[in-house]
Amino acid sequence: MTRRFASGVRPGGNTCGTCRSFEADPQRIEAMLPGLTVLGSAYASVAADDGMCLRHDTYHSRRLSCADFAPVEA
Amino acid sequence: MTVGRTIHEAGPPAERAWLAEDWWAVMIGLAVVIASVTTFLSGVSLSWFAVLPEAWSDLPELWAQFSRDGARYGVQGAVLLVVFTGAARLMSQRAGNFARGFVVIYLLSMVILTISAWRNTRLLYLETPIIALAVGLILANTVRIPAWLQTSLRAEFYIKVGVVLLGATLPLPVILQAGPIAILQASIASIVTFLVIYNVGRFLNLDRRLAAMLAGGGSICGLSAVIAIAGAVRAKREDITVATTIVVGWAMVMIVLLPLLARAWFLSTGVGGAWIGTSEYADAAGFAAAQTYGGFARDGLIAGTPDQALWSYTLVKVVGRDMWIGIWAALLSFVAITKWEPSGTGNHVDLAQIWTRFPKFILGFIFASLLITWAGHGTAIAAFDSTARPLLIAPIDALRNWAFTFSFLSIGASLRVRHLAPVTGDAFVAFSVGVVVNLTLGFVLSAVVFSSYWTSIAR
Numbered sequence: 001m002t003r004r005f006a007s008g009v010r011p012g013g014n015t016c017g018t019c020r021s022f023e024a025d026p027q028r029i030e031a032m033l034p035g036l037t038v039l040g041s042a043y044a045s046v047a048a049d050d051g052m053c054l055r056h057d058t059y060h061s062r063r064l065s066c067a068d069f070a071p072v073e074a
Numbered sequence: 075m076t077v078g079r080t081i082h083e084a085g086p087p088a089e090r091a092w093l094a095e096d097w098w099a100v101m102i103g104l105a106v107v108i109a110s111v112t113t114f115l116s117g118v119s120l121s122w123f124a125v126l127p128e129a130w131s132d133l134p135e136l137w138a139q140f141s142r143d144g145a146r147y148g149v150q151g152a153v154l155l156v157v158f159t160g161a162a163r164l165m166s167q168r169a170g171n172f173a174r175g176f177v178v179i180y181l182l183s184m185v186i187l188t189i190s191a192w193r194n195t196r197l198l199y200l201e202t203p204i205i206a207l208a209v210g211l212i213l214a215n216t217v218r219i220p221a222w223l224q225t226s227l228r229a230e231f232y233i234k235v236g237v238v239l240l241g242a243t244l245p246l247p248v249i250l251q252a253g254p255i256a257i258l259q260a261s262i263a264s265i266v267t268f269l270v271i272y273n274v275g276r277f278l279n280l281d282r283r284l285a286a287m288l289a290g291g292g293s294i295c296g297l298s299a300v301i302a303i304a305g306a307v308r309a310k311r312e313d314i315t316v317a318t319t320i321v322v323g324w325a326m327v328m329i330v331l332l333p334l335l336a337r338a339w340f341l342s343t344g345v346g347g348a349w350i351g352t353s354e355y356a357d358a359a360g361f362a363a364a365q366t367y368g369g370f371a372r373d374g375l376i377a378g379t380p381d382q383a384l385w386s387y388t389l390v391k392v393v394g395r396d397m398w399i400g401i402w403a404a405l406l407s408f409v410a411i412t413k414w415e416p417s418g419t420g421n422h423v424d425l426a427q428i429w430t431r432f433p434k435f436i437l438g439f440i441f442a443s444l445l446i447t448w449a450g451h452g453t454a455i456a457a458f459d460s461t462a463r464p465l466l467i468a469p470i471d472a473l474r475n476w477a478f479t480f481s482f483l484s485i486g487a488s489l490r491v492r493h494l495a496p497v498t499g500d501a502f503v504a505f506s507v508g509v510v511v512n513l514t515l516g517f518v519l520s521a522v523v524f525s526s527y528w529t530s531i532a533r
Contacts, residue, residue, distance in 0.1 A: 043094060047305065057310055061424065
């Protein structure tokens with residue numbers, strides 16, 4: 001079972017996890033947050049299923065939703 | 075609403091990580107412990123495989139040492155390369171890049187451990203963590219670190235493996251005996267420090283989310299708390315980078331400052347380790363400080379043993395502070411949703427994060443202790459010291475030393491000062507006030523209130 005894409009997210013549901021503006025790749029998140037890898041990690045358990053909303057520039061759970069949702073293109 | 079592809083669209087979905095970094099640390103660490111227990115009970119030992127540079131005085135002596143142990147270093151390095159690269163690959167990192175980088179890290183660590191084993195270095199009290207950090211910092215800020223090497227600079231991953239291995243050096247009864255004291259001490263310091271930083275931050279008109287991240291970073295577990303709380307309260311990217319810079323900056327200062335202050339007051343290694351555990355922010359930075367402080371005891375400069383510094387540090391920091399991060403995140407998530415942003419859509423407090431965010435490597439630490447306690451059960455102390463310590467525990471401790479050195483080197487080599495975000499004065503002031511309160515409280519709790527516990531830990 002995957003850590004990043006698991007538990008409670010409805011496939012196709014309008015949650016951040018299925019939005020095209022949501023970045024959940026730990027490697028890219030670390031690149032967006034300079035200094036994080038010095039003493040932290042986006043791969044750690046504490047990061048849970050969080051990711052970066054590139055539209056609002058906020059970091060949060062993939063299970064949230066908002067009015068600006070736009071699905072990932074097939 | 076259409077979202078512009080070039081600006082707002084995320085990259086292609088990441089290849090799925092099979093398990094979080096913490097679980098890989100648990101598996102690698104426990105595999106080593108199980109291998110050591112199994113070989114020990116079979117009448118052999120991992121000691122041939124787990125090799126560290128021994129103390130040396132001149133080049134002929136060093137040459138003789140490496141001529142004798144060259145094959146052991148080769149085998150050890152090859153196995154570690156395969157294990158860490160395999161884990162990195164299964165965490166969706168590029169295996170080729172990681173492997174190339176890991177070879178460099180292993181060779182540099184060998185140089186660092188060799189330098190710290192030189193008798194003249196020991197006379198200067200230059201401990202392995204300080205040398206590793208210095209080498210890494212010089213590299214990071216003087217030459218361009220290639221991308222493939224950056225891939226393998228995983229300070230948190232290596233330190234978590236080291237923590238699991240450290241559990242094997244600490245008997246379970248010690249954890250059970252000192253654990254409640256560690257939790258009590260850490261809880262007092264964490265709650266007070268959190269409230270101080272948060273309220274000073276709010277007094278200075280900092281955004282609530284930034285104040286919460288700073289408070290968590292300064293009181294719970296450094297950048298792990300920053301990233302966990304950021305996710306729980308929906309923080310802005312720019313605020314995360316500000317909190318990151320401040321926490322990293324102070325953590326680096328504390329690596330040097332805490333051992334010097336503890337030494338100035340001649341604290342025993344157990345007390346010094348507990349103070350570092352209460353007042354350092356990030357696990358890896360704290361281990362660097364605690365290992366450095368423990369090294370001062372080698373020549374009798376301070377009372378206690380080097381191990382006591384690491385043990386008391388681990389109990390206060392890892393058991394006392396880190397393991398509550400999920401509860402802090404859930405609590406702040408509740409506050410953010412009900413008080414700060416009650417109109418958000420689709421928002422709910424996810425209580426599952428108490429477990430999801432739990433640092434799983436703590437389980438590995440406790441299980442490793444349990445395994446070693448079981449393996450040594452019924453053995454007289456004299457027999458344990460003469461057989462189990464060199465044949466069962468010493469190989470694990472040697473590999474723990476390697477893992478820690480990889481981590482300290484990675485910290486330095488990841489810290490490119492020019493890449494850090496600029497810091498606002500108010501955020502720095504709020505955090506710094508908390509630093510002073512935390513240092514004072516940590517000293518009183520470690521050196522006065524619970525001094526007898528930490529002085530005699532595991533004796």
